[in-house]
Each structure stands twice: as C-alpha cells, then as structure tokens.
Amino acid sequence: MWLIRFLLLNIILLHSVISEDVGESCMTNEPISEGKCTTVSDCEAARIAIKNKQFHLFKRCGFSGFDEVVCCPVTTNKFVGDETRMKAERIADRECQKIIQSSIPPLDLHILGGEAASLGEFPHMVALGYDRGDGYEFDCGGSVLSQRYVLSAAHCVDTLDRIQPTVIRGGVIEIGGKQFNPETDDRIAEIILNPRYTRREKYHDLALLRLERPLQFTSNLNAVCLETNDRDPTTPLTITGWGKTSNTRDTRSNVLLKANVTTVGRSQCGESYTNWRKLPDGISPDQMCAGDPQGIRDTCQGDSGGPLQSTTADGLNRLVGVTSFGRGCGSPVPGVYTRVSRYLDWIESVVWPNA
Numbered sequence: 366m367w368l369i370r371f372l373l374l375n376i377i378l379l380h381s382v383i384s385e386d387v388g389e390s391c392m393t394n395e396p397i398s399e400g401k402c403t404t405v406s407d408c409e410a411a412r413i414a415i416k417n418k419q420f421h422l423f424k425r426c427g428f429s430g431f432d433e434v435v436c437c438p439v440t441t442n443k444f445v446g447d448e449t450r451m452k453a454e455r456i457a458d459r460e461c462q463k464i465i466q467s468s469i470p471p472l473d474l475h476i477l478g479g480e481a482a483s484l485g486e487f488p489h490m491v492a493l494g495y496d497r498g499d500g501y502e503f504d505c506g507g508s509v510l511s512q513r514y515v516l517s518a519a520h521c522v523d524t525l526d527r528i529q530p531t532v533i534r535g536g537v538i539e540i541g542g543k544q545f546n547p548e549t550d551d552r553i554a555e556i557i558l559n560p561r562y563t564r565r566e567k568y569h570d571l572a573l574l575r576l577e578r579p580l581q582f583t584s585n586l587n588a589v590c591l592e593t594n595d596r597d598p599t600t601p602l603t604i605t606g607w608g609k610t611s612n613t614r615d616t617r618s619n620v621l622l623k624a625n626v627t628t629v630g631r632s633q634c635g636e637s638y639t640n641w642r643k644l645p646d647g648i649s650p651d652q653m654c655a656g657d658p659q660g661i662r663d664t665c666q667g668d669s670g671g672p673l674q675s676t677t678a679d680g681l682n683r684l685v686g687v688t689s690f691g692r693g694c695g696s697p698v699p700g701v702y703t704r705v706s707r708y709l710d711w712i713e714s715v716v717w718p719n720a
Contacts, residue, residue: 386426391436393424393678400436402426408437410679422600422678438678456713456720460511461590465681469584482621484538487605487682489589490621490672491515492540493530493574494550500543501532506606506671508684509535509588512579514716517670518687518703519562519572529556533574536586538621540607552577557715559708567643568651570689570703572670573715589672592685595650595706597628600675602655602685604700606668626673629654629699637698651707653686656699673702 386402393400405411411421423435482490489509494501505521515533522529532550534540541549554577561569580586592598605623634654635647648654655673673686686702705712713720 386434387429389426391424391426393436393438400424400438402434403437404429404432404434406432408435410438411435421680422676424678455593455709456717457591457593457709459720460588460717461683464588464590465679467582468587468681469582480622480624482538482605482623485585487621487623487672487674488536488583488585488587489682489684490605491533491535492607493517493521493670494532494534495524495528495530496532497526497528501534501545502543503534503540503607505530505669506608506688507533507574508672508687509580509586510573510591510712510716511588512582513576515574515576516684516687516705516712517572517574518689519558519570520564520689521670522556522572522574523558523562523564529553530574533576535580536583540619540621551580559711565643566645567641567690567701568646568649569708571687571708571711573712589674589682589684591709591712592675592683592706593709595704597630597653598675598685600677602626602628603674603676603682604655604668604671604688605674606671606688608668608671624657626655626657626700629656634699634701638701648701651704652689653702653704654699655686655702656697 387404389402391400391402405421408423411423421435423437426434426436428434491507491509492503493505493507494503505517507515507517507521510516530553532545532552534546534549535551537549553574555575557573557575559569559571562571563569582588602625603623604626605621607618607621631648631650631652631654638644638648653673668688669690671688672682672684673688674682675685677683684705686704689701689703691698691700
C-alpha cells in the first residue's frame with residue numbers, strides 16, 4: 366500500500382512541476398528564437414503541422430496532465446530603419462500565413478527515407494518546358510510563389526540557344542509526355558529577370574515567371590513559404606528535381622527525386638570556387654552552399670532553378686534557396702544556391718505589388 370501511495374504522490378508532484386512550464390519563455394529550434402511553452406492544442410503552428418503531416422518538430426517543454434507542452438514560436442519585433450514593426454508584417458510572412466491556412470493535406474502518405482518524392486509532398490515544385498520543335502523538353506525547375514508567379518533561376522531563361530521556357534508543368538511527380546497537357550500545364554506570359562543579373566557572372570541568378578492565368582491550388586499544387594531569415598538554416602535541407610540521375614550518361618529522371626543536403630559555410634565553400642572568372646568576388650552573401658560530404662546526393666543538370674527547401678517545425682516547407690550552379694555532379698564540392706531571403710524586397714514588389 367505504501368508503494369502505491371508513494372507512486373501516486375510522485376505522479377501528483379510531477380504533474381504540478383511540469384504544469385508550471387505552460388506560459389514560460391523558451392528558445393525554439395527555428396530561426397525565430399523566442400517562444401512560449403504552450404499546450405499542443407493551443408499552439409496553432411503545431412496543430413497545422415499535425416493536420417498536414419501527422420507530426421510536429423517543436424521542442425518539448427513537458428506535459429500538463431496528459432497534454433504535451435511545446436515551445437511555440439511567438440512573433441518578435443523587427444527594427445527597420447527608424448521604424449519598429451512586427452516580423453509577421455513582412456509581406457512574404459503575411460503571404461505565408463495565407464498559404465498555411467489554405468494548405469490542403471495530401472491524400473497519400475509520404476515516402477520516408479526514400480529517394481522518390483510522393484504526390485503532394487512538394488506541391489510548389491514545377492518543371493519549365495521549352496519548345497524546341499519536337500514537343501516540350503523540361504530542362505529546369507521552379508517554385509510556385511502565388512497563383513500568378515513562379516520563381517526560378519535567371520540562367521534557366523537566359524539560355525545559350527536563346528530559347529526560353531513557355532510553359533510550366535505542376536501538380537505532378539511524373540513528368541509525363543512532351544505535348545501540352547491542359548490538366549498540368551500553364552503558359553508563361555512574362556519573364557522578369559532580377560535587375561542585377563548579368564550573364565557574365567554567377568550572381569543574382571533569379572527570375573520570376575508570370576503566368577497567363579491564375580493557378581488552381583489543390584493538395585498537389587500550392588505555393589511555398591519564403592524564408593525571411595538571412596542566417597544559414599539549422600534545420601535539414603532538401604533538394605528536389607527531375608534532373609540527371611547519372612554522372613556518366615545523359616539520363617534524366619521521369620519521377621521527381623529528393624535528397625537531403627547540409628549547409629556549408631561560405632568560407633569553406635569558397636575554397637572550392639577560387640579563381641573562377643564568373644565569381645570575381647567569390648561566394649557572396651547573396652548565395653549559400655549546401656552539399657553531401659560523401660558526394661552522393663547533389664543537384665545536377667536539369668535541377669537548375671529548383672528549390673532548396675527546409676522543413677520547419679510546423680511540418681511545412683520554406684524556400685531557402687534556388688539551385689544556381691555547381692562543380693560537376695555528385696561530388697563532395699557543394700552546390701551553390703541563390704539565397705532567397707536576400708531578394709525579398711524585389712520578389713515582394715513584383716509578386717505582391719499592392720500588398
């Protein structure tokens with residue numbers, strides 16, 4: 366009997382101690398470092414993650430009774446010149462909240478640990494189609510930002526043969542045939558190069574594609590949130606694309622592939638790109654590097670313009686970088702990506718001019 370009483374007393378004491386975590390400040394594992402210990406049911410971001418992904422990645426504070434208590438991110442002040450405004454007032458952040466609220470969970474489960482992406486896992490991923498006289502060839506990737514705009518790499522539209530992409534194909538994991546498909550394809554109305562891009566150099570490698578008609582979002586086709594923090598992400602990074610699958614043969618994947626890579630610091634990355642004529646200033650702060658130390662997972666030809674994304678604690682993807690260039694394929698040398706957060710003013714002015 367005394368043992369039962371002892372256990373009950375400990376359970377009561379443990380319950381009371383852990384319950385005190387609710388409302389306390391905490392440090393999240395996200396770039397937004399400030400958080401508050403909140404029950405899962407009261408943390409909107411955690412609820413959305415569980416709804417969309419069946420899990421969340423938030424740090425745990427403890428338990429309140431049988432309710433899990435997590436470190437839920439809170440909005441912090443951000444100083445811009447002489448103004449103080451809430452971080453969530455950044456246009457890209459406001460648009461991200463709309464994406465979160467309108468996201469439709471995919472109907473199938475994701476393939477964990479595999480190389481093939483599953484339908485709806487990366488709904489923002491699209492392929493760019495080029496008409497060279499024998500149907501469309503899909504040579505680059507892109508990311509949906511809104512119903513009207515896709516973000517890709519400038520060198521994907523400023524091509525050596527002067528043939529620009531004229532359609533995007535989205536909402537699919539199998540690239541399919543070469544003919545225009547009204548179920549998956551949408552025509553490009555306008556291509557907008559970043560004003561600082563030049564073909565002579567590898568910097569500012571971004572382009573926005575305006576579509577002829579607004580996309581109809583589904584669980585398989587949707588916009589992606591933009592990373593608004595300039596720091597290298599600490600969360601895992603994923604590359605996706607329909608590019609080459611062999612370093613020795615011109616073999617491309619018909620199925621969307623994914624691979625995990627890790628961030629490589631600019632100084633370390635720069636050692637692999639010294640004395641490059643097209644990189645007179647080395648790897649700039651507007652770029653970031655990521656790769657696989659074993660040289661197995663990498664972006665390759667055909668993956669250009671596609672996304673480098675992180676999966677945040679709320680289970681959603683954030684666009685961190687746009688695939689720009691590398692030194693070969695499948696080597697220990699990291700790939701170089703255009704850092705999206707450094708171009709938010711330009712992106713917002715084009716995509717959401719009236720926001």
